[in-house]
Amino acid sequence: MDLPTVAIVGRPNVGKSTLFNRLVGRKLALVDDRPGVTRDRREGDGSIGDVTFRIIDTAGLEEADADSLLGRMRAQTEAAILESDAVLFVIDARAGVLPADRPFAELVRRAGCPVILIANKAEGGAGMAGAYEAFSLGLGDPIPFSAEHGEGLGALQDALREVLPEPDEEEDEEGGGKGLRVAIVGRPNAGKSTLINRMIGEDRLLVGPEAGITRDSISLDWEWRGRRIKLHDTAGMRRRARIDDKLEKLAVSDGLRAVRFAEVVVVLLDATIPFEKQDLTIVDLVESEGRALVIGLNKWDLVADQSGLLKALREDCTRLLPQVRGVSVVPLSGLAGEGIDKLMQAVVDASEVWSRRVSTARINAWLTDALQRNPPPAVSGRRIKIRYATQVKSRPPHFALFGNQLDALPKSYTRYLVNGLREAFELPGTPIRLSLRTSKNPFDKG
Template sequence: MLPTPQLPTLVILGRPNVGKSSLFNRLVGRKIAIVDDTPGVTRDRKEAEGRVGGRDVRILDTAGLEEAAPETVQGRMRASSEAALREADVALFVVDVRTGLTPADRAFAQWLRRQHTPVILVANKTEGRFGGQAAMEAYELGLGDPVPVSAEHGDGMGDLHDAIREALPAEGEAVAGDAERPLRLAIIGRPNAGKSTLLNALTGEERMITGPEPGLTRDSVAVQWTDETGAAVRLVDTAGLRKKARIEQHLEKMSAAASIAALKECEIAILVVDALLGMEEQELRLARLAEREGRAVVIAFNKWDAVEDREATKRRLEDALMASLAQMRGIKVVPISAKTGRGVEKLMPAVREVYALWNRRIPTGELNRWFETMMTRHPPPLSEGRRIKLRYATMPKARPPTVTVFGTRAEQLPEDYRRYLVNGFREAFTMPGVPIRLQMRGTTNPYADEDK
C-alpha cells in the first residue's frame, strides 16, 4: 500500500479571544472548537482536516499566545503554540480589529517576523460599516497586507482562501504554475434551474441525477473534467439555494452552506438563471455574494428554447442587472438550453474570457497614466473642508483585480468617488463583469512609504 501523502499544515495563532476558534471552525467547515467570549477557552491544540483554497490541508487551532512564565498554564499554552508553528507550512496570525492592536499583538508579530514560516495576517471582526477601515491599523505589525474577515459571519473568506492558496507549498511538479492547475468552476443557482442538467451537458455524461423535482442535488459534487480545449476543469455542482426564510430543515441548511462554501472555493461561478422566471432575489443574492468574495460570474440563461418573447425577456434581465448588480457592470450572459444542448458550446469560451480578465494585471506606468487622467477629469472632493490629495496607484494583485490608491486622507474618500474610480478602471481596461477591489492607503499608515 502506498503511504498517504502528508497534507500541508496551517496553524492559527493569536492572543486569547481574537476569534481563532471561530476561524478554525469556519475553515474546517463544521463546529469542532468551542467558541466563547471567555479568554482562554482553548487550552489544547485542536486538529482537523479541511479544504482551503482548493487544497486538502491539516489545520491546527492553538491556545492563545500570552507572555507568561514557562511553568504557568499560560506559559505551557504558549510553548504548545510555538511547537505548532514549527510543524506548520503557513501561519495565520489573527488580530481583533474591534479591540485594536495591543502590546501583546506587537510583541508576537515581532517574534513571527523572525521565524521562517510564511505568515498571513488575518484582521478579524471586520463586519460593519467601518470594519475594513479599522483593519488598516494592522499594517503597523509589519507582516504585509492584512486580510479583513469576519470569522463569525463568513465575510472575506474567499480572499483568505486565495491568500492561503498562494502561500501553501506547491502540490508537486505536475501542478506547478497556474496554467497547469485545474480551473475551479462552481455551478450555482436556485433549485430546479437546471444546474445538474448543465453539468451533464458540459461533461457529455450523465454524472448527476436530474428531474423536475426541485432539490434532487443535496450536496456539492465535484467532477474532474477536461474541456474541449484539453484544459483541466474542476466542476462543482451545488445544491440549490432557496430564500433564507424557506431554509428550515436541517438538510436544507446543510445544502445552503455547501453552496456557499463551493462558491468561496471556486474561481469562476456559472450562475444558472431560469429564463422563464428571470433574475429574482435569490440569483441576485448569489451574484452579490460572489462579488463580495471576489469571484467572477458568467450567467447561463437556461431554458432559452422555451422563451416566446425573447426581446422582452432580454430587456427584463438587462434591467435587473443594471438596477441591482451595477458593481458587476457588463456581466456576461450566455443563453442556453441545458436540456437540448443548444448554446452550451458558447459557455466555456465565455468562462475562459472572464477568467483571463479576472487574472489580468495592469503595468504600474499604464495604471498611473489612467489614474492621472481620472484626477484631471474629476479631482477628489474636500473632506470636512480639507483637501484629499491622491498621489499614485498600484495593482498589488489580480484574482480579482485589486487597485491600491495612496494619498493624503485617501481613506476619507467618499463612496461615490470610489465608484467613479472603479467604473473608470473597468471601462479603461475593458473588464466587464469582473469584481474589482479598490483599497485606500492614507499617509497616516506608517507602512505606506516603506518597502514591505
C-alpha cells in the same frame, strides 16, 4: 496520473459518506443520520498511507421502480460499480446483515470486480457479532471497521493494496495542472445538474422535476476544447430564513464552500423567471467572495421573444448588478444542449479578466486623467489628495490608492474610480477591490 477507482456501496445509512470523508481526509460529503442524504455519486482523491485511489461515494442501494427518484439513484450506483477497479461493500455491524443487504451483495458479486466487505460501526468490538454474520454474504472476510473513529484502516490498506492496479504514471498534457475550477450555482430547480450532464455527455448527476435533488456539492473532472475543467454542481440555494431543515442548511453551506473553492462561478437563472431576489443575493455572495462571474440564462428554449427578452435582461443586469457591471449574460438550454460552447467561452474569458494585471505606469496615467476630469471633493476646506495608485493583487483585481484624507473620500467618488478602472483596463463583470492608504506624514499640509 490516472488513479485506480474505488466505489463505496451499501444500503442507506450504513456510514458510506463518513467512510468517504475519512478516506479523502476532508468533510466533503454531507453526513446525517437520515437515510438518502447522498443522492449523486461524489468523487474525491483518497489515500491510506501509500495507497492512493479515486474514491466514489454513492447513494444507498434500495429496491425501487426504475423511473422513480430512488430508482435513478440506484442506476447511478450501479454505473459507479461498473467503472470501478474495486468496491467497498459496507454493512452496519451493529445492525448485522439485514434482508436488504443480500440482493445488493449479489449485484456487487455479479459485477465481477474485487469486493472488500466493510463491517462498519464496529468500534470497540461493539459490532463484532454483526461482523461475523457478514461472512454469510459470500463476499469474503469482513473487515471490522469504524469510519467515525478510524479503526481498521490498516486492514483496509492491506486489502486495497492487494486488489488495486498500480496508478498510471502517464504525464498530464498540461503539466499536471488541476484545471479551471468552475462552480454552477443558483436557486433550486434552475437546471444545474441537467446542464452539467449535457456538458459532460452522460447522465452523471441525478435530475428530475423534484426540487432539491442535489444536496451535496459534487465535483467532476471534464475537458473542454483541450482545457481541463473541474466542475462543481451545488445544491439549490435559498434564503436562510426559508430553511428549517438541518440537512438543507448543511447543503447550502456546502454550496458556499464550492463558491469559495471556485475560480469562476456560473450563476444559473431560470430564463422564464429571471432575476428574482434570491438570484441577486447569490450574485452578491459571489462578488463578496471575489470570484469571477458568468450569468447563464437556462431554459432559453422555453422563451418566446428571445431577442427582445435578451436585450431587456442585459439592461436589467446593468441596473440591478452595478457591482459586476459588464458581466457576461449567456442564454442556453441545458436540456437541449444549446449555448454550452458560448457559456464555456464566457467562463474562460471571465477567468482571464479575473487574473489580469495592469502596470503601475498605465494605472497612474489613467488616474491623472480621471482626477483632472473629476477632482476629489474638499473636506473642511482642504481638498482630498490622491497621489498615485497601483495594483496590489489579481484574482480578483485589487488596486490601492495613496494620498491624504482618503478615509473622507465619499462612496460616490470611489464608485467613480472603480467604474473608471473597469472601463479603462477592460475588467467587465469581475469584482474589483479598492484599498485607500492615507499618508501619515504630519508635515504634509496638503
